[in-house]
Amino acid sequence: QSALTQPPSASGSPGQSVTISCTGTSSDVGGYNYVSWYQQHPGKAPKLMIYEVNKRPSGVPDRFSGSKSGNTASLTVSGLQAEDEADYYCSSYAGSNNLGVFGGGTKLTVL
Amino acid sequence: QLQLQESGPGLVKPSETLSLTCTGSGGSISSSTYYWGWIRQPPGKGLEWIGSIYYTGSTYYNPSLKSRITISVDTSQNQFSLRLSSVTATDTAVYYCAGHGGFSSGWTLDYWGQGTLVTVSS
Numbered sequence: 001q002s003a004l005t006q007p008p009s010a011s012g013s014p015g016q017s018v019t020i021s022c023t024g025t026s027s028d029v030g031g032y033n034y035v036s037w038y039q040q041h042p043g044k045a046p047k048l049m050i051y052e053v054n055k056r057p058s059g060v061p062d063r064f065s066g067s068k069s070g071n072t073a074s075l076t077v078s079g080l081q082a083e084d085e086a087d088y089y090c091s092s093y094a095g096s097n098n099l100g101v102f103g104g105g106t107k108l109t110v111l
Numbered sequence: 112q113l114q115l116q117e118s119g120p121g122l123v124k125p126s127e128t129l130s131l132t133c134t135g136s137g138g139s140i141s142s143s144t145y146y147w148g149w150i151r152q153p154p155g156k157g158l159e160w161i162g163s164i165y166y167t168g169s170t171y172y173n174p175s176l177k178s179r180i181t182i183s184v185d186t187s188q189n190q191f192s193l194r195l196s197s198v199t200a201t202d203t204a205v206y207y208c209a210g211h212g213g214f215s216s217g218w219t220l221d222y223w224g225q226g227t228l229v230t231v232s233s
Contacts, residue, residue: 003157032217033217034216034217034218034219035217036217036219036220038158038220044225045207045223045224045225045226046158046207046220046223047223048219048220048221051216051217051219052216052217052219057221089157089158091158091218091220092217093214093217093218096214098171099148099160099162099163099171099172099173099218100160100211100217100218100220101160102157102158102159102160103157104157105157105158
C-alpha cells in the first residue's frame, strides 16, 4: 500500500476558502467512497472531520466539506477561521485485505 | 461517549520490545460495531497505520511491520494491546490507539486516544 499524495502546505486569509487535495489510485480513493479527513492541532490527537467522502460527524462545522473525483479527493474549508490552522490528513479504505492508508498530511496556515 | 487511553513505558531500549495497552471507558471493547487499531506518528511526520483487531481476535497488520507486531485484545479488562519487537530508533513515535468502523464503514477512525510518546534509545 502506498501513501496517498497531499500537498505539504496550503494557506488562506480569514474568510476565504481553501481546498486540499488527496490523490490515490483506483485501488483506494478511486475504488471506494470511503475517504476520511482528520484535523490535527499541534500536540493533539487527530480528529475526524469528514467520512465517507462528504459526510460530517456531529459537531463539525458545515464550513468543512468533502468531495471526490476519480482518484482524487478534496477537503474544502470555507470561511477560514484562525482555529482552522492545523495539519490535515486524508485516509482511504484500500480493500478488505488491507488496512486504511493515509496521506502525508497538509499544513493549513491561516494568514 | 467512548474514551481511549494509552499506557506503557515512554522509553524502550534498542532491540527490546515495545508494549502498550489501550483501555476503553464509557463503552465496550466487545462491541461488534468497532475494530480497535494502533496508529503511530514519528516526530514531525505523518500517520502510519500499524494494525487493528476485532473483539473476536481477528487481526489485520501493516505488511511492513507484520513480522514484528502482535496486537491482542482482553475484553474482560476492556483493553487491547500492542507489542512491537526488535525496536530501533525509527520506531520512535507518538503511538495512538483508536476505534474504527469495519469494512462497511471504510475503516473510519471515529475515536482516538490522546497518544503516548515512545522513545527508543539506550
